[in-house]
Amino acid sequence: MKFRIVAVGRRMPAWIAAGCAEYTQRMPRECRVELVEIKPAARAGGGAVQQWLALEAQRIRAALPARACKVVLDERGKPCTTQELARRIARWQRDGLDVAFVIGGADGTARELQSEADWLMSLSPLTLPHGLVRVLLAEQLYRAVSLIAGHPYHRGE
Numbered sequence: 001m002k003f004r005i006v007a008v009g010r011r012m013p014a015w016i017a018a019g020c021a022e023y024t025q026r027m028p029r030e031c032r033v034e035l036v037e038i039k040p041a042a043r044a045g046g047g048a049v050q051q052w053l054a055l056e057a058q059r060i061r062a063a064l065p066a067r068a069c070k071v072v073l074d075e076r077g078k079p080c081t082t083q084e085l086a087r088r089i090a091r092w093q094r095d096g097l098d099v100a101f102v103i104g105g106a107d108g109t110a111r112e113l114q115s116e117a118d119w120l121m122s123l124s125p126l127t128l129p130h131g132l133v134r135v136l137l138a139e140q141l142y143r144a145v146s147l148i149a150g151h152p153y154h155r156g157e
Contacts, residue, residue, distance in 0.1 A: 001089075002098040003033045003141055005134065006063045008056050008105030010037050012131045019135035023142040031145050033138065036063045040105045049107050057110040060102055068100040069118045072109055073137065075127055077120035086144040088119075093148075103133050 005020075024033040038059045041052035064070060069092055092099055102109060102117070114120050123136055146153040 001031050001093050002065075002068075003031065004063075004065060004068065004098070004100040005033065005035045005103065005137060006038060006060055006100055007035065007103040007130065007134055008038045008040050008060070008109075009103075009130055010039060012134070016131040016135055020138045023135075023138035026142050027145060028149070031141075033141060035134070038063060038105075050110075053104075053107055053110040054112075056105060057113040060109070060113060064100050064102075065098055068098040070100050070102065070116065071119045071121050072102045072104075072114050072117040073121055073123060073133060074104070074108060074114060075122055075125055077122035079122050079125070082140060082143050082147060085140060086147040089141075089144050090148050101137055103130050103137070105130055 020035060024035070027033055038056065041047075041055040043052065089099075101121075102113065123133060123140070128136070143153065
């Protein structure tokens with residue numbers, strides 16, 4: 001199984017890259033995580049938020065694998081516990097699916113992209129910095145996979 005994190009934004013602070021690497025490197029060989037960074041739409045020179053989101057949505061779609069389950073992260077999405085995420089991952093594994101997680105940029109993601117998702121997921125009702133979401137998602141993927149494997153990490157041991 002492969003996880004692809006498609007995230008709008010480049011040049012994240014070193015601590016974000018280090019946090020993501022910490023958890024993605026812990027993943028077992030059968031659950032690899034790939035991070036694909038998407039160039040944000042240029043905000044200079046005017047334009048409307050919807051135009052920027054539409055351009056970013058095009059770039060995101062181009063980075064999504066054709067046959068992957070598409071999960072868009074959004075604060076208004078369905079709240080999810082670690083146990084629920086683990087159940088979904090186990091089901092995706094059984095079904096032979098890879099999964100692509102989409103993290104929007106400063107303005108979120110286009111509504112059209114959200115409606116195309118197989119799952120609109122919320123990590124928190126809080127508005128979180130999109131860089132921090134990368135680290136939180138990587139940790140939760142590792143925790144969920146650890147839970148499936150019965151690894152003590154999930155229990156805090």
